[in-house]
Amino acid sequence: MRDLYLGPAPLVDADVFMLAPERSGDVDLTYSPELLEVEGKSLSGGEFWTYLDRLSSAVQDTFGQRDYDVIHFQHLTFGATPALQRVFPNQPKVALLHGTDLLFAAEYPTQADVLKQAADVSAAVVVPTRAMADLLRRLTGEVRAVHIPWGVPDRLLAKPPAWAEKPVELLRVLYAGRLTAQKATAEILSAVSQFDGVELAVAGPTDDYARLAERTDLSRVRFLGWLSREQLWRDFADHDLLIVPSVKLEAFGLVTLEAQACGLPVAYQPLPGLVEVLGDSALACDFGNLGALDARFKEFRTSPNLLAEVAAAGLSNSARFPLSKTARELRELSQEVAQ
Template sequence: MSPLASPPPGLLTATVLDLPAGSPGGSVELFLDLYTSEAPLIPARAFMLTPTAAPPRLPTGLELLPVAGKCLEGPGFGRYVAALRQALVAAIDASRIDVLHLQHLAFGATPALIRALPHHPRIALVHGTDLLFAEAHRDQLQILRESARAADTIVVPTGAMADHLLRLAPQLDRRKITHIPWGIPDQLLATPPPRPPRTSASHLRLLYAGRLTAEKGAETLIKALAPIQGVELSIAAPRAQFHALAPLLQRAGVRARYLGWLRRPQLWKTFTEHDVLVMPSTTLEAMGLVALEAQACGLPVLYQPVPGLNEALAASGLATDFTHPAALARDLDRLRTTPGLLSSLRQAGYANAARYPLSVTAADLAELGRQLTLNPPSPAPQGHR
């Protein structure tokens, strides 16, 4: 699709992410990047859940749904979806909406939005967590399959995500799937923060940035770093998750500097103050937006080549095996001692990040919406309970 594509005048999207406002994660940042601000890339009625504690500041254009009781399975899940639907019906004038963007194929927001606006074209955006939770929860697998049938088009950021989805939903027509890579803010690509000069190269400054959930591989990273000398580790993560990791850090004898959960501009500046971003993900990454943002800031990426991440980074980062401490030690030593290696990875990272401007992601999604509104699909089956 052309990166110059734009929605026809008045095209308005309805979309919901059923996480509390202020939640961490790449999917949340992408959602806010696309649908909120004074002049959003995609004009939308964009909703998240009301948090128990108010977030510091709501982005312009983000609306909150006062729905509690989020769950993943059992009778409570049905009640939660019904409450979400009721809140959406009360909040949205269906006659003003042109297209639905279904965030995730699993969880509650997608069935609730389909039920609230049953006659609108549907574009589903697949993220990593919906696939992982569908593997772990039978009810979520059923929702994923029903959502995939009900969607008119399913957008995946990498081929690995399409392959994983088809393993979970083998009856799905592959022709429904469209590949649109996620993107990072154009302003970051245009004006990355300056990198201060490196005053000492005695230690390699490693940065872990992101959630500390099991699939992100932080425990594997800590165990592998325990015997390695000559590195300094900083962690930018949600505070409660870091505190939960603290006993493992103590047992392993790994000293880590905790940076807090950083807002985007703070994180981008932090990228410039480190030598390597470490990404020890264990199973699947939708795309690895934090790695692309790090590359845009001149920070080389050392990563586990899991599906999705190996596609987005390939040779622009350095693949390693965090599950084998000797392999990790060898690659960290290469980064520390090989002349020009960090510099060449930095240049490769800049070039790779430049392939993924968010404006192109938004334009391609808008073009999908334009196609669906100009050529309305046949009524989709209503499979949700």
């Protein structure tokens, strides 16, 4: 959202909103969207529809008198999409599908209904990978799915951070992202941190990490906290390998491309979306087989030429996905459905 719609020179001209955070420090308010104060966020049953009534009223009060050529649904589940549909029933819609939409639709019948309704009223559903389109159709039936990959900011592709010198005989591994059961289990992180010659760092939400640490020994993990985008890019240059051990679904894996753009090799669980985006430009690993994974990491640690080759392949791969291309294709689609 920040890449496309916000900043001093947004790539897509739009009015943007999100829920106000519970703590003011949770969101960078520079070039902020409209923050709507709506209580009672819920995911299912009657509580969801009551919450939706309140959210729709807030959207109406803030944006209802404005005229828009097209509405962008960012997410096909949760409350914002049906609220926008209520307030702007007649404007053309473009929906942008995210992985959490499919996960929550599979878990909550209410969100499955919301997703189906959003797909039905949208002139097109933007999917970052073709694998996501297949999963969407299993839940909603036939829809017009338009493949527009997410993108790496052009400024990062043009000028990645300076690379740090690699320590001898040490593999500096990084995990970066949300710490949900779908993305990184505590058992995988604990096991990797205890591999010989491996130093594991984790960049993620503090509260999530604390919950993992209560269940599993993470004493050998170096916790970095939740980093800003630019700080994460700089930290890529201080590591030798990014791991992406997602166990259920990865819609696109933008962080993998940003790591590749910084020259950091990637090791990933070969889920359909990641395979489509990364292919042979990254190292496919079975994170469910910890014994085999340990052997693979020994290979990475003792084969610097292998990691150098993967880093070079990653640089070439990330260059295929400039954010400017994503924005251009999204603007063109929006203009088409608005006519």
